[in-house]
Amino acid sequence: MGHRLAGLFHGRPRLQISGLLAGPVGWLVIGYLGSLAVLLIAAFWTVDPLSGELVQGLSFENFETLFNEPVYRDIVKRTVLIAALVTVTDAVLAFPIAFYMAKVASRRGKAILVVAVLLPLWSSYLVKVYAWRTMLSAGGVINWALEPFGLSGPGFGSTAVWLVMSYLWLPYMILPIYAGLERIPNSLISASEDLGASPFTTFRRVILPLAFPAVVAGSIFTFALTLGDYITPRLVSNDQFIGNVIFNNISNNLPFASALALVPIVVMIAYLMVARKLGAFEHI
C-alpha cells in the first residue's frame, strides 16, 4: 500500500505539491475565504420580521439603512478615528522602546525586555480590560492619583477606549518595529556618523526610512484590532463601535450584521493598499 502510494506520487511534482498543500490551502479557502464569501452574500439578504427566517435574494435594504441612518455614519467615523488615534499613540510609544531593545540594550537586557513586552500577552484580555475598568472608575486609582492636583481622570467614554486599546495593542506594535530595527546593520549607522551626520540626521535619514515599513506593519495590527474590538468599548464606555452594532444585530438580523461587517473590511482593504504603497510588505 505504502509502496503503491509512493509510486503514485513518484515523478509527479504537481501531484506532490497538491497533496502537500491540500490541507492548509483547503483550510484557508473554506475556513477563511469561504466564510467571507458567505458573509458578503448574506449582506444582500433580508430577515422575515415574524419568523426571523432569512429571506434570500438580492436586496440593497441593508446598505440603504447603513447609508441613510446618520447613527451608523457616526459610529463608523468614531471607530475609524479611535483606531487611527490608537495606531499613532502606539507608534509613538513603541518606537523608542523598540529602538532601545534593538540597538542599545545588552544581550541580557534585550532578552528581559522582549519577555517584558510579551508578558502582558500571557494574561487574559478580559482581566486586563476589567483592571482598566477598575482603575478608570470614579473611585479608582487614576482619580485618586490626580485628585491632589485638582484634576480628575477621563472616566468612562471614548477617551477611555483610546487609552485601554493603546495599552492592549502596544506589544503588537513594538515587536514588528523591533524586528525591523534589528535588521538594520549597525555599520550603516556607523557609516552615517563617519560621514559627519548628527545623531538626529542619522535617525531621520537612515533609521526612520529603513524602519518605516516595520512601523506600517505594526500599525496594521493595531488598526485592525481596534477596528474589530467590541468588548473594550462595551466595558469602558457607552459609545458604540462597529463591533458592538454587529454584535447587537447578529442573532436577530444576520444580513444587516453582515452588511455592517463589510465596513471594516472595506476600510482595512483601503488601509492595506496604502500600507503596500508605503512598503510594509517588502520584507515579508
Place this chain on the structure above:
Amino acid sequence: MRTRDAHPARTAWLIVGGLLATMLLLAGCGSSDSSSSTSGEELQKVGKGEGSLSLISWAGYVEPEWTKPFEEKTGCKVSDKIAGTSDEMVELMRSGQYDGVSASGNATARLVEGGDVDPVNVDLVPNYKTIFSDLKDQPYNTFDGVNYGIPHGRGANLLMWNSNDVKPAPISWDVMLDPKKAAKYKGKISAYDDPIYIADAAVYLKAHQPELGIENPYELNEEQFEAAVDLLKEQRPFVGEYWSEAAKQISAFAGGDDQVGTTWQYQYFELKNAGKPVAASPASQGFLPKEGATGWSDTWMISSEAKHPNCMYMWMDWIVSPKVNAEVAEFFGEAPAQSLACEQTADKEFCTKYHADNPGFWKRVYYWETPLADCGNGSSDCKDYNDWVQAWTSVKG
C-alpha cells in the same frame, strides 16, 4: 526538477478563479438547506432516556447540585451551554444542536415562529399540575392554545439605588426617566443595555402619559414607540453606564460610578452581601416602583431537532419538581414556578419574600416578550424586534 510554470500570473488567476467558484458553491450549499423542517408534533409517551442531554440555560439554572442526582436517576448525562442574552439563546437554538433551552419571554415567540422548538405535551410532565396557575397558558409560553414549554421561575427588574447618595428613597422610575429628576444624577444612572429596555420606558409612559394609550409595553405602535424612544434619548446624557453583564453593573455600583439604576436580584444581593449601601424598593412600596416594572418569566422549551427528547422531558419534570425548583430559585434569587417548592426552600420565608404566590404582585410585572408587528388586537402596525434593535442603536448613538 521540472521547469517552472512559464506564466505565474495566469496560474495565480486560475487559483483565484477556483477559489471564487468554491466560495460560490459553498454559499449555494449553505442556502439550500435553510428551511429546516418543523415536525410540530409533541411526544406522546416518555420512553427510556437516550443517555445524554444538552441544554442552553441562563447562568445558575443548571448546577451540579441538581444535575448530579438527575444523572444518577435517569442516566441522562447533562451538558450545559450558558447563554448571556436572549439573542444568544435564539442563535444557539437555531444551530439545532441542543435539546432544550430555558428561554425568557423575549425569545420564546421567536423560537416558536422560527420552528426551532416543538410543542410540549404537559401531560408527560407530572409536576406541571402544581405549577402556579398564573404562569400557565401565558402569551410567552402558549401559542394558539398550544403549550410550548414548562415555566421555570420569574422575577422583576428592580430599581436599585445607593442609599447614601439618593435621598429620599425613590418611589418611581422618574428618578431615572424624568429628565428633570434624572439630571440630578447626571452620569450616575445605570440602564440595561438591550433593546428590550425600551419597554421600561413604555411602562413608565403607560403610567405618566395615559393619553398615549399604551397597554402592553411590548406592543407599541408608531406613536407610542417614538415616545418611548424619545424618552430614552432624553435619558441618554444622564446615563453613566449601560450594562449587560451583571459583573459590570456590580463594579459600577461598588466603585461609585453609578448611583441609581435598573437591576436584577442577583446584582442587588451581591452588592448587599458585600456590604455596599444599596437599596431597592422596599416591602412598604410593594417591592416595585409605583409604575410597576418589566420582568422575566422563563420557560423550558424542547428543540424541534432534539436528539434526546425523552431525556429532555425527564429534565423538564425534574427542574420543576418541588425540591429542585426550590434549590434553583434560591440559588438564582427568583420566584419558583412550582407551588410545592415553597415548602422545600431552606429559607422558609423565601416564597413570601419573592412573592411566588402573590398574583397581585405579578400583575404589575410586565414579563419580557418578543415585540412583534402583530399588536395582538388584529392590527399589525406595531414595531417588531428589528425596529427595536435599530431604535436602540440610535438611542445609544
